[in-house]
Amino acid sequence: MPYPEELKQLIKVVESTRSERVERKKKNEEVPFMSLEERHDILKYHPDFIEEGRRELQVGPSKGYRIAHEMANVLEAKSRVDPAKIDLSKIDYETDVLVIGGGGAGTAAALLAQENGAKVIIATKLRHGDANTMMAEGGIQAATKGHKDSPYFHYLDVMGGGHFKNTPELVETLVNNAPDVIKWLEGLGCNFSKFPDGTLKTIHGGGTSRKRMHFAADITGAEMMRTVRDEARNRSNDISVIEFSPAVELILNEHGQCAGAVLYNLETEEYLVIKAKAVVMATGGCGRLHVQGFMTTNHYGATADGIVMGYRAGVKICFLHTVQYHPTGIVFPEQAEGILITEKFRGSGANLVNIEGQQFVNEREPRDVEASSIIRECVERGKGIPTPTGKRGIWLDSPMIDMLVGPGTVQREFPGKYILYKRFGIDIAKEPMLIYPTLHYQNGGLEFTSDGATALPGLFLGGEVGGGTHGENRLMGNSLLDIMVYGRIAGKSAAEYVKAKAQDGKLSLEHVVKYNKEIDDAGVSDGRIAPMLLPDYTTPEIKKKQLTAHYEGTIR
Amino acid sequence: MSSTEVAVKTEIKARLIPVYIMGKKYEVPETLTIMKAIEYAGYKYIRGCGCRGGVCGACSTVYRKPGDYKIHVGLACQTVVEPDMYLTQIPFYPALRGTYDFTELTGKPEEIFEIYPELFRCVACNACTKVCPMDVQVMDYIAALKQGDIQKAAELSFDCIQCGLCASRCMGELPQYHIAQLARRISGAYLTPRAEHLKTMVANIETGRFNEGLDKLKAMDENTLKKTYQEREMEPATAGEDWAPKDNQYL
Numbered sequence: 001m002p003y004p005e006e007l008k009q010l011i012k013v014v015e016s017t018r019s020e021r022v023e024r025k026k027k028n029e030e031v032p033f034m035s036l037e038e039r040h041d042i043l044k045y046h047p048d049f050i051e052e053g054r055r056e057l058q059v060g061p062s063k064g065y066r067i068a069h070e071m072a073n074v075l076e077a078k079s080r081v082d083p084a085k086i087d088l089s090k091i092d093y094e095t096d097v098l099v100i101g102g103g104g105a106g107t108a109a110a111l112l113a114q115e116n117g118a119k120v121i122i123a124t125k126l127r128h129g130d131a132n133t134m135m136a137e138g139g140i141q142a143a144t145k146g147h148k149d150s151p152y153f154h155y156l157d158v159m160g161g162g163h164f165k166n167t168p169e170l171v172e173t174l175v176n177n178a179p180d181v182i183k184w185l186e187g188l189g190c191n192f193s194k195f196p197d198g199t200l201k202t203i204h205g206g207g208t209s210r211k212r213m214h215f216a217a218d219i220t221g222a223e224m225m226r227t228v229r230d231e232a233r234n235r236s237n238d239i240s241v242i243e244f245s246p247a248v249e250l251i252l253n254e255h256g257q258c259a260g261a262v263l264y265n266l267e268t269e270e271y272l273v274i275k276a277k278a279v280v281m282a283t284g285g286c287g288r289l290h291v292q293g294f295m296t297t298n299h300y301g302a303t304a305d306g307i308v309m310g311y312r313a314g315v316k317i318c319f320l321h322t323v324q325y326h327p328t329g330i331v332f333p334e335q336a337e338g339i340l341i342t343e344k345f346r347g348s349g350a351n352l353v354n355i356e357g358q359q360f361v362n363e364r365e366p367r368d369v370e371a372s373s374i375i376r377e378c379v380e381r382g383k384g385i386p387t388p389t390g391k392r393g394i395w396l397d398s399p400m401i402d403m404l405v406g407p408g409t410v411q412r413e414f415p416g417k418y419i420l421y422k423r424f425g426i427d428i429a430k431e432p433m434l435i436y437p438t439l440h441y442q443n444g445g446l447e448f449t450s451d452g453a454t455a456l457p458g459l460f461l462g463g464e465v466g467g468g469t470h471g472e473n474r475l476m477g478n479s480l481l482d483i484m485v486y487g488r489i490a491g492k493s494a495a496e497y498v499k500a501k502a503q504d505g506k507l508s509l510e511h512v513v514k515y516n517k518e519i520d521d522a523g524v525s526d527g528r529i530a531p532m533l534l535p536d537y538t539t540p541e542i543k544k545k546q547l548t549a550h551y552e553g554t555i556r
Numbered sequence: 557m558s559s560t561e562v563a564v565k566t567e568i569k570a571r572l573i574p575v576y577i578m579g580k581k582y583e584v585p586e587t588l589t590i591m592k593a594i595e596y597a598g599y600k601y602i603r604g605c606g607c608r609g610g611v612c613g614a615c616s617t618v619y620r621k622p623g624d625y626k627i628h629v630g631l632a633c634q635t636v637v638e639p640d641m642y643l644t645q646i647p648f649y650p651a652l653r654g655t656y657d658f659t660e661l662t663g664k665p666e667e668i669f670e671i672y673p674e675l676f677r678c679v680a681c682n683a684c685t686k687v688c689p690m691d692v693q694v695m696d697y698i699a700a701l702k703q704g705d706i707q708k709a710a711e712l713s714f715d716c717i718q719c720g721l722c723a724s725r726c727m728g729e730l731p732q733y734h735i736a737q738l739a740r741r742i743s744g745a746y747l748t749p750r751a752e753h754l755k756t757m758v759a760n761i762e763t764g765r766f767n768e769g770l771d772k773l774k775a776m777d778e779n780t781l782k783k784t785y786q787e788r789e790m791e792p793a794t795a796g797e798d799w800a801p802k803d804n805q806y807l
Contacts, residue, residue, distance in 0.1 A: 025793075025794075028793065035786075126605075130612055130614060134611055135609050135611055149807070150765075150807050156773065156788055157788075159785065172774060179754055179761060180758050180761070182751075182754055183755070188658065189740065189741025189743070190744055191714070191748070194748060199752075204793060209788045209789065219714075222611050226737060227741060231658065234657070234658060236655065297609065335587060335588060335592065534600075538598065538600060555600075
């Protein structure tokens with residue numbers, strides 16, 4: 001719906017300061033970047049620092065680690081299905097490499113595993129490509145312009161964004177492989193935005209020292225995803241895809257190697273056994289757990305399943321004490337709530353502006369700093385803009401972009417968002433957007449090494465499910481990079497492992513039995529089961545009347 | 557105000573309006589999207605719901621309105637309900653996809669004609685364009701392809717989310733969105749110049765040019781690393797393509 005009269009009045013305040021702000025922008029007069037001390041101070045407004053929001057884990061390999069309740073709830077939960085009921089002697093599918101998850105990381109892993117001689121099955125919860133990859137808009141970082149940039153500076157930026165806590169080897173591999181990933185995608189026919197001579201267009205993102213954000217208009221992730229998915233479909237002799245069949249447990253064998261998974265067919269409600277010589281975990285993130293009640297940008301299936309499965313099988317977790325809130329999610333209109341507004345708007349010159357029409361932060365701070373500043377502006381300073389549903393937000397002044405770059409830029413460079421808002425009767429080339437931080441990314445995840453391996457032999461991983469690459473806070477454009485770099489590495493490593501190290505042996509779910517017992521002994525499950533698979537948005541009124549419905553967790 | 561004030565589930569006070577989900581009447585709040593309205597009515601999604609952000613193509617929906625002969629379309633996650641909508645989602649529609657070895661293609665239109673000969677079954681009825689929830693000019697890109705203009709087809713189809721509604725309405729039974737995908741890939745890989753600076757950088761990394769600098773950074777204690785970080789030279793926001801840093805030691 002269009003802005004109501006009250007908001008239209010407030011927009012006039014934004015308009016009254018706009019031309020002056022555009023002039024400042026033209027002269028490069030920016031709000032100064034914060035020092036590390038100032039960053040540290042403002043982070044107390046970040047949801048990660050709300051101590052009552054988390055608790056110590058009582059079970060598993062990272063027992064004692066304090067993480068958000070919502071994440072602890074899925075880790076301190078029993079298996080969906082009693083392992084004793086699964087007949088492991090009846091194999092439904094068999095393959096060399098099983099990839100769990102059909103997003104960018106999983107698909108890249110499948111392609112590389114196939115190129116290295118493996119037969120691959122991708123098992124995915126929804127459709128192939130239903131993933132956060134598809135939704136990533138802004139871009140992919142890579143130091144591709146040697147006259148001004150190199151992996152050295154990319155490395156520095158990644159570390160600074162992650163509060164210098166990142167695992168150095170993971171960062172090194174990330175930045176060193178970045179240009180090759182862009183080249184690989186270019187060769188597959190991915191349409192990055194370019195100048196006529198083929199030079200890639202690049203812009204800044206929050207926390208970058210050089211303009212190294214490559215993009216494909218404002219649907220970078222979708223363009224990457226549909227390209228790699230199309231290529232996987234060309235290789236259907238070697239790569240098969242099982243949709244609507246999320247994995248719910250890993251299967252080990254008598255040698256202690258990861259040797260497959262139990263799948264759950266969401267439509268027929270069957271549990272199926274898939275035997276594999278190696279497994280790549282690529283299940284992505286956790287936005288649909290709605291940590292601390294936040295709205296999320298994440299797709300419908302982002303429920304941390306891979307973390308749950310890996311953790312039960314003995315893989316430690318790291319950096320899960322931090323969760324990334326994207327600074328700019330839609331807070332009005334309500335029906336678009338939580339949807340991400342790419343950082344590229346800020347990179348292209350749009351200011352963040354409070355109710356008085358004033359800037360209060362540099363628009364290119366790292367995400368946690370930017371989000372904290374917005375929360376402080378609304379919560380402590382009371383300078384947020386009230387929405388008709390009683391929330392608060394901050395203006396993202398998109399019309400500045402047309403004034404800075406030229407008329408028509410917003411519509412041309414941000415076609416996705418332009419159309420979305422147009423449907424609500426809002427022209428973002430003329431009116432600003434109302435935004436608030438939204439749950440976006442799981443900074444941490446399962447521990448792994450730069451060859452994509454985990455502590456469990458035969459289990460590899462790529463993408464958001466892994467932790468360490470981004471430390472305590474990921475920079476924009478490093479997630480699309482992460483999924484491609486580590487997806488490819490995990491796929492290759494898995495295929496090599498299949499040839500060199502995988503042993504055949506009796507299949508087992510003993511680790512699940514043990515984990516269930518540990519939960520019982522600690523008395524913490526409270527009847528919960530995991531993985532969650534899908535969030536539950538059924539209203540309480542409906543549930544009260546579903547007198548004979550049976551819910552297994554969130555699924556009926 | 558706590559951060560949880562911006563929470564997921566807000567109390568719904570809006571007026572209730574009737575909508576017909578696959579012909580069956582439900583009263584839903586008028587502010588909801590079709591997707592949230594279907595959930596409000598008591599459905600639990602397995603199919604027909606993906607990114608919930610308007611880019612994945614899982615939730616394409618067709619609907620009619622009273623007294624209006626037209627078929628309307630929208631993404632369930634992006635379209636607000638209207639009174640007396642008769643709606644259904646079409647979460648899947650079969651479409652034949654050609655298989656090709658991408659590395660063997662060269663960018664000639666004939667290659668597309670060979671993989672998708674049905675391209676020429678198009679009767680230019682424009683039903684595809686009318687049904688596209690992304691306002692893609694589907695018929696126009698098919699027309700461009702018939703004339704051999706792959707790049708134009710790639711540009712015109714760029715916003716395609718591959719929901720398949722075009723294929724569902726096509727008189728000529730074309731799989732438009734698969735054809736467009738091939739056109740875009742060919743355009744990206746074979747008809748657009750490759751980035752020279754990219755090749756150079758990849759080659760430089762392979763020769764180990766940056767290893768020394770990276771080793772230095774990896775070995776730094778946190779304080780030195782912080783200092784190096786804070787002192788790094790920033791490319792100005794308004795700098796042009798040819799901007800170069802003063803310090804080129806690690807380039």
